[in-house]
Amino acid sequence: MGIVIPVDGPAGSGKSTMAKGIADHFGWDYLETGALYRAVGLRVLDRRGDLGDPALAARCARELRFECRKTPDGWRNFLDGRDVTQALREERVSDAASRVSAFPPVRQALLAFQRSYQDRAGAVVDGRDIGTVVFPEARLKFFLDADIEVRILRRFRELREKGIPFDADALAEDIRARDRRDRERVAAPLLPASDAVRVDTSRRSIDQVLALMLDRIRQEYGEVIEAP
Template identity: 45%
Template sequence: MTAILPEHVPVITIDGPTASGKGTVAHRVAKALGWSVLDSGALYRLTALAALRRGVPADDEPAVARVAQALDVRFDGPHVYLDGAEASHDIRREEVGNFASRVAAFPGVRQALLERQRVFRQPPGLVADGRDMGTVVFPDAVLKVFLVADVVARAERRRKQLIEKGISANLDDLLRDMRERDARDTQRAAAPLAPAPDARILDSSNLTIAETVQAILDFWREAGAGAA
């Protein structure tokens, strides 16, 4: 049997700002298609968590890049492990998310994680979510989706997620943090958050998760990519 080259494995990218729902949606789209999933944001959060644990300051690009290069991580379904220990809960802390947003602007950190992300491209297909999946990591993706939502709707979603995890959350604080992250993500010099020229823009402000997933599956069918 002839091996399938990575570049021939179909990819759906789902990019968008923080708390736009892309992680949950990506997992559900991948499950519907029987594909694997890449949560690229988790890699940046894991880098942030590892740096915080080592006392590395967020403004030390070379040191954070070294942490990213040596990252000892493992993904097992919904579970994420850092240095052999479960880290799924810790990487969702707001402190870690803010640190990740800051260091994600560093070209050295992004380069350190680039090839690590591309390794996830395995048959039969990959759904990759993040901020530069369609523009930098998988520019040849068959379908690129840019998921947007009103910032207030995103803050409400994040607050609900945190409360469900037993983490206290203040809506005003979340709104402020989210607007700051949006500004950093869209204005950074390295791989700024922006839709690819050929991306499908999907506003999920008034859509349920199920409706958002269905819209993306419809995009996939419209692209005639099901036979890829």
């Protein structure tokens, strides 16, 4: 088993930004598991299926051909060889992902793919249950969080910068509803692992959080990694 760094947290906590930063710094692989669930949600939407149908969602998950790949334009997500990075950020897809991810058969179908990253020399995997379910044996785990209002404002800024239209009130309520679903679902609820390093990103800059996490990784794995 190679080095796997789980990074968990709710929407807008900065987990994907930090996970990519760590992967880039050490030259490791990266997987955004939220994109996996969004890809399942996108598949259901494309088929005009019922987001409340666990059998359909599980079938879409089992048939998924997904890849997170580093390109000259940064980390991009591919579904069936097609770049779907932008499509996966649409609010309708994010909402669909939150719904289908609550189904245990969907989570089970995607588990083996996620765990395959332990065979890489080094990997950073972000999501909501990576440290508790996917890689509970990982030596070092992170759980990022931030005040809900801070996370909502970050999401506003992200969509505005990408030119994606949104309704501010609806988006804020969607994030709150997603938080409730993620924390209250029976299958793999959003919770920090008991041994996770918890980081509040509310009032820290990206550089400050990344530096903190890189230092902690060096402390834990200094004997086997060589930082650039």
